[in-house]
Amino acid sequence: MLKFWKKKTTEPAPAESAAADERADLVADPASSAESGVATSEALAEAAAPEPQVPDIDAEVEASVVVEAAREAEHAPATPARRSWRERLSGSGFAKSLSALFVKNPRLDDDLLDELETALITADVGVDASTRLVEDLRKRMHKREFADADALLKALRSELVALLKPVETPLDVATASPFVILTVGINGVGKTTTIGKLARRYVDEGRNVILAAGDTFRAAAVEQLKTWGERNKVPVVSQGQDADSASVIFDALQAARSRGAQVLIADTAGRLHTQGGLMDELGKIGRVMKKLDPSAPHEVLMVIDGTTGQNAISQVRQFRETAGVTGLVVTKLDGTAKGGVMFALAREFGLPIRYVGLGETATDLRVFDAEAFVDGLLPAALGG
Ligand SMILES: Nc1nc2c(ncn2[C@@H]2O[C@H](COP(=O)(O)OP(=O)(O)O)[C@@H](O)[C@H]2O)c(=O)[nH]1
Ligand SMILES: [Mg+2]
Numbered sequence: 001m002l003k004f005w006k007k008k009t010t011e012p013a014p015a016e017s018a019a020a021d022e023r024a025d026l027v028a029d030p031a032s033s034a035e036s037g038v039a040t041s042e043a044l045a046e047a048a049a050p051e052p053q054v055p056d057i058d059a060e061v062e063a064s065v066v067v068e069a070a071r072e073a074e075h076a077p078a079t080p081a082r083r084s085w086r087e088r089l090s091g092s093g094f095a096k097s098l099s100a101l102f103v104k105n106p107r108l109d110d111d112l113l114d115e116l117e118t119a120l121i122t123a124d125v126g127v128d129a130s131t132r133l134v135e136d137l138r139k140r141m142h143k144r145e146f147a148d149a150d151a152l153l154k155a156l157r158s159e160l161v162a163l164l165k166p167v168e169t170p171l172d173v174a175t176a177s178p179f180v181i182l183t184v185g186i187n188g189v190g191k192t193t194t195i196g197k198l199a200r201r202y203v204d205e206g207r208n209v210i211l212a213a214g215d216t217f218r219a220a221a222v223e224q225l226k227t228w229g230e231r232n233k234v235p236v237v238s239q240g241q242d243a244d245s246a247s248v249i250f251d252a253l254q255a256a257r258s259r260g261a262q263v264l265i266a267d268t269a270g271r272l273h274t275q276g277g278l279m280d281e282l283g284k285i286g287r288v289m290k291k292l293d294p295s296a297p298h299e300v301l302m303v304i305d306g307t308t309g310q311n312a313i314s315q316v317r318q319f320r321e322t323a324g325v326t327g328l329v330v331t332k333l334d335g336t337a338k339g340g341v342m343f344a345l346a347r348e349f350g351l352p353i354r355y356v357g358l359g360e361t362a363t364d365l366r367v368f369d370a371e372a373f374v375d376g377l378l379p380a381a382l383g384g
Helices: 018-027 041-047 057-073 084-089 093-101 110-122 127-142 149-167 191-204 219-232 245-259 275-292 311-323 341-349 370-377
Strands: 003-005 179-184 209-212 236-238 263-266 299-305 327-331 353-357 365-367
Touching: 084 370, 093 110, 093 370, 110 127, 110 149, 127 149, 127 341, 149 341, 149 370, 179 191, 179 245, 179 275, 179 311, 191 209, 191 219, 191 263, 191 299, 191 327, 191 353, 191 365, 209 219, 209 245, 219 236, 236 245, 245 263, 245 275, 275 311, 299 311, 311 341, 327 341, 341 353
Parallel strands: 179 263, 179 299, 209 236, 209 263, 299 327, 327 353
Antiparallel strands: 003 236, 353 365
């Protein structure tokens, strides 16, 4: 049975503003990014809220009214505060070892470059990329191209930006309607949380969004998505636990088309009884969608946990082959992530990095910006 679930209309939406986001950035505590099965303790409390009403046609209509109201009444858009990238990334292994390296005025010599190479490799940039980068800088240093460590830092910055620029390709959801995003990735990487954040972003942009609870493997996953739906006032299409994921997503696509929704975001399981089973399921979801819309899914968005380091590479390799990944989201870069995995991913696959997760709340998903990211990792200029 297709179930529409809607937000209870009595509760006022939290008014979050760009300014509030900035304040939150300043007090953000990276240590608080503990991982649990559900989004946050707030999510837990919300999940315990009364059961959603059994939906009917009226509920559908009401749900879209709520979406309209949300657009008008709610908050300023989730404007990314550029300076907050540094606040969020400063705890990363990359930022820490680089700032330790460039602390005080370091001597510009081969030892410094050796240490830089070690720091990059340790931060998960990858051996090949790190070695190439440092050898290039070494040649330039020997040609006396750098007057001081600041100049070296500037050169490093532009090399790092150059590595990431090719994958800085934002996702344009206006190219189809409904634009179907299928999210994939292993358990716990942040798929459901990312869907919640994306829903918030697209609603802020004035789009009609529908979510599909395609992770039917765990009951908690459906509840978690509903919680995000409630927060952002977007309908969530779900069936019971153990329902066929492809059929949930098929229903959701049908609903999205009949309601004129502009974006459909589908959640999927990160683990089934066997890994092969998961890949078969993802294949089936794709085939079933194409019965309604041969061009769907328009984006297969793979979510990667930024704290997993080099293991992310093998994950992407596997999902790319079997699920046809077209874009990446790297989450949890605010916590203990080393950060370097972004460069390794860019070099290895060249897949667009659409968004990065810099925290657990709705506005902590940023459109990937190579310069802001690199500046967040590197120490500020040494000179002053
Ligand atoms: N610190 C931090 N935590 C995140 C981020 N994205 C997701 N998480 C947390 O990671 C955990 C797993 O997320 P979830 O969405 O359930 O993962 P899923 O199993 O892939 O759906 C949750 O506790 C999330 O709050 C992020 O960008 N930063
Ligand atoms: Mg999930």
